[in-house]
Amino acid sequence: MSAFPAPPLVDIRDLSVSFPQHDGVVQAVRGVTLHVDTGESIGIVGESGSGKSVSCMAVLRLLRSPPARIEATALSLGGVDMISADNRQIADTRGRVAAMIFQDPMTAFDPVFTIGQQIVETIRVHRAVSKAEARSEAQTLLTRVEIRNPASILDSFPHQLSGGMLQRAMIAMALSCRPQILFADEPTTALDVTVQAQILQLIKQLQAEFGMGLIMVTHDLGVVAETVDRVVVMYGGKVMEQAPVQDIFDSPAHPYTRALLASMPGQGGGRQRLIEIPGASPNPANPPTGCPFHPRCTLADAQCAAAMPAMSQTGPSRQAACWKLA
Amino acid sequence: MIPFILRRLFSVSVTFVIVSILIFTMMHSIPGGPFDAGDMPLPPEVRARLNERYGLDQSLVTQYINYMGGVLRFDFGIPFQSPGETVLELLGRAWVPSLVLGGLGVLIGTPLGILLGIAAALRRNTWIDYLASAVATLGLTIPVFVTSMIMILVFAVWLNWVPASGWGAPDKWILPIAAYATIPMATYARYTRSAMLDTLNKPFVTVLRAKGLSETRIIYQHVLRNSAIPMVTVFLPMFIGTATGSIFVEAIFRVPGLGAYFVSSIRTRDYPLEMALMLMLTVMFCLAYLISDILYAWLNPRIRAGGRKG
Ligand SMILES: Nc1ncnc2c1ncn2[C@@H]1O[C@H](COP(=O)(O)OP(=O)(O)O)[C@@H](O)[C@H]1O
Ligand SMILES: [Mg+2]
Numbered sequence: 001m002s003a004f005p006a007p008p009l010v011d012i013r014d015l016s017v018s019f020p021q022h023d024g025v026v027q028a029v030r031g032v033t034l035h036v037d038t039g040e041s042i043g044i045v046g047e048s049g050s051g052k053s054v055s056c057m058a059v060l061r062l063l064r065s066p067p068a069r070i071e072a073t074a075l076s077l078g079g080v081d082m083i084s085a086d087n088r089q090i091a092d093t094r095g096r097v098a099a100m101i102f103q104d105p106m107t108a109f110d111p112v113f114t115i116g117q118q119i120v121e122t123i124r125v126h127r128a129v130s131k132a133e134a135r136s137e138a139q140t141l142l143t144r145v146e147i148r149n150p151a152s153i154l155d156s157f158p159h160q161l162s163g164g165m166l167q168r169a170m171i172a173m174a175l176s177c178r179p180q181i182l183f184a185d186e187p188t189t190a191l192d193v194t195v196q197a198q199i200l201q202l203i204k205q206l207q208a209e210f211g212m213g214l215i216m217v218t219h220d221l222g223v224v225a226e227t228v229d230r231v232v233v234m235y236g237g238k239v240m241e242q243a244p245v246q247d248i249f250d251s252p253a254h255p256y257t258r259a260l261l262a263s264m265p266g267q268g269g270g271r272q273r274l275i276e277i278p279g280a281s282p283n284p285a286n287p288p289t290g291c292p293f294h295p296r297c298t299l300a301d302a303q304c305a306a307a308m309p310a311m312s313q314t315g316p317s318r319q320a321a322c323w324k325l326a
Numbered sequence: 327m328i329p330f331i332l333r334r335l336f337s338v339s340v341t342f343v344i345v346s347i348l349i350f351t352m353m354h355s356i357p358g359g360p361f362d363a364g365d366m367p368l369p370p371e372v373r374a375r376l377n378e379r380y381g382l383d384q385s386l387v388t389q390y391i392n393y394m395g396g397v398l399r400f401d402f403g404i405p406f407q408s409p410g411e412t413v414l415e416l417l418g419r420a421w422v423p424s425l426v427l428g429g430l431g432v433l434i435g436t437p438l439g440i441l442l443g444i445a446a447a448l449r450r451n452t453w454i455d456y457l458a459s460a461v462a463t464l465g466l467t468i469p470v471f472v473t474s475m476i477m478i479l480v481f482a483v484w485l486n487w488v489p490a491s492g493w494g495a496p497d498k499w500i501l502p503i504a505a506y507a508t509i510p511m512a513t514y515a516r517y518t519r520s521a522m523l524d525t526l527n528k529p530f531v532t533v534l535r536a537k538g539l540s541e542t543r544i545i546y547q548h549v550l551r552n553s554a555i556p557m558v559t560v561f562l563p564m565f566i567g568t569a570t571g572s573i574f575v576e577a578i579f580r581v582p583g584l585g586a587y588f589v590s591s592i593r594t595r596d597y598p599l600e601m602a603l604m605l606m607l608t609v610m611f612c613l614a615y616l617i618s619d620i621l622y623a624w625l626n627p628r629i630r631a632g633g634r635k636g
Contacts, residue, residue, distance in 0.1 A: 062535055087541070095538030102536075107529040110548050112555075112627055121547075122537045157627040173537070 008035035009181050009213045010059065010098075013074035017051070017058050019067050024285040028054040030237035033311075036181060041207055041214035043224030043245070045260065046234035049281050052217045055234075056183045060100060061090050078180050096126045099174035100183040104190045105166035109158035116154030119173045126177045141172040145202060164195035168202070175206060181213035188223065200227050221264050225249065233257050236282045236292025239311070243318035253320040256293045291322070299324045327623070327630065334619050338612045349604045350390050353597055393601065403598035407590060413602045417584070423493055424583035427502055428572050435507030436514055440557075443518025447526065448545065458515050465512020471574040474505040478578075491580045502579040509571050513564045514557070521553035528552070555625050561618040562611075569607065 017029040029051040036042055044052045057063050058070050061082050075082045078097035080089060094100075102108050109118055119138040120131060129137070135154070142150035145168040158166060167187060174182060184203060188196040204227045207214045216228050224231050224245060232242040233256065241254035252258045259277045279296035282288055288295055294304035303323050311319045368376070377383045380403075381392060396403065402413035411419075446458035465473075481501060482490035492498045525531070526549060534544045576585030584603065591600040623629040 060536060062532055091535075091538050091540050093538070094536055100533075100536040102529065102533060104529065108533045110530045110534070110552065112551055112625065113548075114627075121539070125538050125543075159628050170533075177538075 007076075007079060009038050009040075009078060010034070010036040010215070011074050011076045012055070012059060013072060015055060015058060015070070015072040015075060017054050017063065017071075018069045020069065021067075021285070026284045027287060028237055028284055029058065030287070032234070032237070032239055034232050034239065034242070036213045036215060038180065039211050039213060040230065041204075041216065041228040042230045042232055043216045043218060043228040044232045044234055045218055045221055045224055046240075047260075047277070047281050048219055049284065050234040051237040051284075052219075052234055053185050056100065056185055056215065056217060060094055060098060060183065061085075062100075092126075095122060095174075095179065096177045097179060098181045098183060099177070099179035100185065101167070101170050101174050101187050103186040105163050105170050106158070106190070108170055109166065111158055114155055114157055115161070115169045119154075119169070119176055122173050123176045138172070138176065141176055142169065144175070144206065145169070145172045147172075163191050164199065167191060167195075167199055171199075171203065171206065175210060178210065179212060181215065182207065183215045183217070185217045186219070187216075189218075189220075203227065221248075221260055233260065236287055237284060238292060238308070239321065240293065241314075241318070241320040241322075243315070243320075247315065247318055253314045253318070253325055254322050255297050255299050255324065257320075259296075330623055330630075331620060334616055338616050341615075342608060342612050345608045346394065346605060347390065349608070350393065350601065351386065353600055353604075354386055354389070356592075356595065358595060397605065402602040405591070405599040406596045407594050407599065413598050416587075416599065417602060417606070420582065420584050420587065422583075423581050424572060424576065424585065426499065427506055427575065427581055427583060428568065430499070430503045431506030432510050432568060434503065435510035438507070439511035439514025439516075440518045442511070442515040444522060444550070446515070446519045447522030450523070455519075458519060462512050462516035462519070465508045466516065469574070470505060470509055470571045471578055473508055474502075474575055474578045477501055477505050491578070493579075493581050502575050502581055505579070506568070506572065506575045509568045510564055513560060513567065517557050517560045518553065521556045522549060524556070525549045525552045551625070555622065558618050558621045558625065561621070562614050565614040566611065569610065 012035065013033050015029055015032045016027070019026040019028060032051070032055055034042070034044075044055070046052055054063070058068070058072075059075060059077060059082060061070075063070065070083070072083065077093055080093045080097060082090065082093070085093065109115065113121075116135060116138055119141065120134040123129060123134040123137060124131070138154060139150045142153055147153050147165065147168055153161065153165065153169065161169070171187075182203075187203065188199050191199060200223060203214070203216070214228065216224055218224060221231075228245055230242065231245050231248045233240045233248070233254065235256050240256045241248075241252070243253070248257060249261070252261055263277055277296060282292050282295070288305070290303075290305045290307050291297070291300070291309060294300040297304065301323075309321045309323045311321045312325065314320050314325060374383070381389055384392075393403075400414060402417075405411070405413050405416055408416055442454075442458045442461060446455040449455055478490050478501065481487050488500045489498045490501070531544060531549065534548055535541075539547075572583070573585040573588055575581070576583045587599060588603055590596070591603065
């Protein structure tokens with residue numbers, strides 16, 4: 001351990017993102033703090049609409065702003081301050097420091113260029129290599145993502161490939177500039193169940209091989225169980241709990257985390273049907289006062305409706321924000 | 327790509343034959359004939375002899391076959407309204423002004439419209455966007471003969487910069503070409519803008535940004551190319567719009583082109599000239615259709631490259 005600890009690879013402090021609309025302001029993210037260390041993998045878990053994607057897009061500055069309003073006391077990637085960076089620095093950071101893969105691989109590629117052209121383009125934006133070199137690198141990358149006929153896939157157009165194949169190509173493209181951190185936003189949600197496990201396995205394996213950080217965004221706790229070291233649970237634009245993955249499953253501290261676990265298929269007696277948490281998620285244009293989960297929480301009382309609890313330490317390396325912590 | 331073009335060529339030829347039959351039948355089913363004009367009625371025997379001489383007494387099928395046989399040898403007959411020359415000679419004389427007017431109008435109006443549309447899409451809700459919208463809306467809603475008259479009033483009558491009409495010297499070309507150019511300009515300004523905005527909202531553009539491409543590169547390398555695909559489909563209606571618009575523009579600016587003959591040859595039942603004009607227009611439409619089809623396939627790998635491989 002050096003005397004000066006390295007700054008975290010991803011450093012997000014008190015991030016808020018809102019979208020002004022004619023009938024009010026959508027508060028998508030309300031004060032999120034999280035960090036990822038070099039080589040660490042974290043999962044961001046929460047129901048749809050909890051602000052997971054918007055948080056990631058905000059860090060990479062992928063939200064059009066205006067309309068998006070982004071505020072944070074820190075927002076940095078690999079030491080680059082993404083708030084003060086100019087367009088050139090932002091473009092230079094994307095792909096090289098931090099890469100991102102998205103939910104729907106079928107719409108993620110430009111339909112008029114081949115897969116090869118799009119990977120080669122990515123490589124050559126960040127590194128001065130010839131087209132031929134970039135192409136042979138692209139072919140090697142396709143082999144790394146376990147594509148068996150890389151040369152023919154390089155010359156295919158997106159519409160000629162299956163979703164699973166495209167998501168592999170997408171991963172190869174994201175890795176082409178050796179990023180220090182990979183954002184994966186629901187990378188398996190749009191895929192066939194049979195392919196989902198393979199893709200997760202692949203991401204986990206490549207993360208270890210490349211020694212990069214990983215942020216795995218998902219609404220499904222089952223996805224993070226196998227792939228990450230630490231889990232951040234989000235709800236209503238806020239972080240509810242964060243803990244090492246094993247602790248989340250063994251001793252969830254927050255009532256929302258417990259509700260999420262109970263709704264997992266296969267949990268509690270091998271039920272296969274997804275059990276919804278009773279109640280609806282909060283309206284981001286008019287969030288409830290206090291803790292956003294209190295209207296659906298079985299433990300909630302007047303205090304929960306009045307004020308949002310602060311994050312408190314619930315173990316050596318875990319925190320939760322709840323008035324009812326045991 | 328070659329078999330695709332050949333297939334299209336074949337279907338376009340079939341279309342051409344069908345349209346030619348339709349036009350021929352319609353022309354000949356308008357009541358009256360070229361030689362029964364009002365003020366100086368011909369004696370019936372003379373009329374019969376003229377009809378016989380021009381084959382007008384034969385069955386429609388025979389007339390059509392004879393006519394198309396001539397067309398294949400570029401023999402379109404003699405125009406009734408100007409018997410001193412062949413139809414081909416008349417067309418050869420009159421189509422030059424039409425071509426200059428139409429060609430320059432499209433060549434100037436199209437790139438201007440596309441540039442305006444791109445600028446509007448990239449600078450949304452700024453003055454340039456509002457200007458482009460105004461140009462597009464005015465250009466598409468005000469008929470071209472009104473635009474033409476406003477232009478004559480402003481630039482010829484009030485400002486006295488250019489002559490109001492005629493065709494002899496190039497300074498007389500300016501106003502009609504400008505009036506004519508407003509049609510493709512308005513059409514392309516509107517469609518370029520909406521095609522660009524459509525493409526900019528596609529998820530793959532976010533992926534391109536996430537890869538670290540600059541905004542300039544994203545626009546020129548990806549967005550323009552994708553936006554060109556829907557714009558190709560505008561080409562044909564725009565072409566028809568400009569072709570019919572030319573009849574008005576030529577009439578207002580007294581350009582000695584083909585426009586006037588479309589009307590006069592219907593009024594005088596001038597079958598040979600009208601048929602030749604209509605066939606020429608049909609060939610042009612078929613070519614426009616063929617070109618936009620080929621462009622569409624060439625730009626769009628989903629049509630060009632076929633099915634799945636992986
Ligand atoms: N561009 C936008 N404009 C307005 N509201 C948005 C926009 N993007 C996201 N939101 C809203 O922000 C909230 C959080 O969205 P998101 O981060 O996508 O949720 P998720 O956790 O499912 O990824 C949602 O209520 C969504 O409707
Ligand atoms: Mg999401």
